[in-house]
Amino acid sequence: MRENRKNDEKRKIKFTGNYTKHAMGSVLAEFGDTKVIVTASVENGKPKWMDKDDERGWITAEYSLLPSATNTRCQRERTKISGRTQEIQRLIGRSLRACVDLTKMPDITITIDADVIQADGGTRTASICGGFAALSDAVEKLIANGTLKENPIIEPVGAISAGIINGEVRLDLDYEEDSHAQVDSNVVLTKSGKIVEFQTTAEGNPYDYEQMLEIFKIAKKGIDEIIAMY
Numbered sequence: 001m002r003e004n005r006k007n008d009e010k011r012k013i014k015f016t017g018n019y020t021k022h023a024m025g026s027v028l029a030e031f032g033d034t035k036v037i038v039t040a041s042v043e044n045g046k047p048k049w050m051d052k053d054d055e056r057g058w059i060t061a062e063y064s065l066l067p068s069a070t071n072t073r074c075q076r077e078r079t080k081i082s083g084r085t086q087e088i089q090r091l092i093g094r095s096l097r098a099c100v101d102l103t104k105m106p107d108i109t110i111t112i113d114a115d116v117i118q119a120d121g122g123t124r125t126a127s128i129c130g131g132f133a134a135l136s137d138a139v140e141k142l143i144a145n146g147t148l149k150e151n152p153i154i155e156p157v158g159a160i161s162a163g164i165i166n167g168e169v170r171l172d173l174d175y176e177e178d179s180h181a182q183v184d185s186n187v188v189l190t191k192s193g194k195i196v197e198f199q200t201t202a203e204g205n206p207y208d209y210e211q212m213l214e215i216f217k218i219a220k221k222g223i224d225e226i227i228a229m230y
Contacts, residue, residue, distance in 0.1 A: 010160065010172040010222045011122075015133050015229060024110075025138030029130030032174055033120035038130030040138035042147075043109045057105035057152075059135070061092035061112040063127060069119045088124045091197060095128045095157055095188045096135055098196045104152035110138060121175040125159035125186055129226055132157050136230065156230055157196060158223040159188040162215050164207060169214045171222050183207045187219035191227050 005011070011032030020026040025040035046058050063085055067073045077085060092112060112134060114127035135153070142148040163173050163181035173181060182204045188197035200207075200215060207215075 007168055007170045008218050008221060010225065011174065013129075013226060013229065015130065017133065017137055023134070023138075024141055025134035025136070027130045027133040027137070029126045029133065031122050031126040031129075031172065033118060034116070034122050034126050034174075035118040036123060036126045036130050037115045037117060038127060038134045039113045039115075040131075040134040041111045041113065042138060042142065043111070044107060046107055046109055055106050056102035057108040057110070058102065059093060059097050059100060059110045059112065061089050061096065061114065061127075061131065063088045063092060063114045063116075063124075065116045065119060065123070069116045088127070091124055091186075091188075092127050092131055095159060095196050096131055098188075099132070099154050099157040099190055100135075101152045101154055104150055105142075105148060108142075108147070110135065119175070121173050121178045122161045125161050125188075128157070128159035128188060133230055155191045156227045157188060157190050158226040159186065159197075160219050160222040160226065161186050162219045162222075164211060164215070169211065169218055171218045183211070183215070185215050185219065187216065187223065189220060189223045191224075193220060 014030040016028040019028040020039055023039035024042045027038050029036045029038055065074050067076060112131040114131060116123045139151060139153055161173050162171050162185045164183035165177055165181050183202050185200040189195060
């Protein structure tokens, strides 16, 4: 639970780059006790479903929880992934594609793998932030080795959770806070403040317009601070 942390104060956040040896980009993203290893792998070509005349490249994402990442062991999703996992993977992919000009990376597919090794709330937002950091690392290397002629990243993107607990809007919820939240929110914004995702759900009583604005304001403050860390 939140200790010595103001309502608009995020948890301690840290990004450790070049975390694995083989991936083009790799980052350990730490949001408090939530820890996610995020890698960016690069392949020549584009997905089979894309038209052969389509000049875009593609960015996609996969997400998984290690069995021991939570306080009770979760099963590995070997043959069929859950609806929750599908939703998170799509969110990560959408968020990263939103800040990239895909026409500047033709015939290249970058896969972002987010593997949660320890979960304490905010795994999807930590995955997005770590994903952007890993993507940036990969893009720099692709430019350096001549694979890319120019940087396809339009602007940075960041994400953070927020919620309403006992009538108070709080930033960057840990698991215990999230499990007690009356309103739960995940926000994804670009550096310029454009909205990529604003998922806000009332778990109990509905929230009002002023509270929605307060959630957005507190989330933007946190995301601005995160983007400054990249």
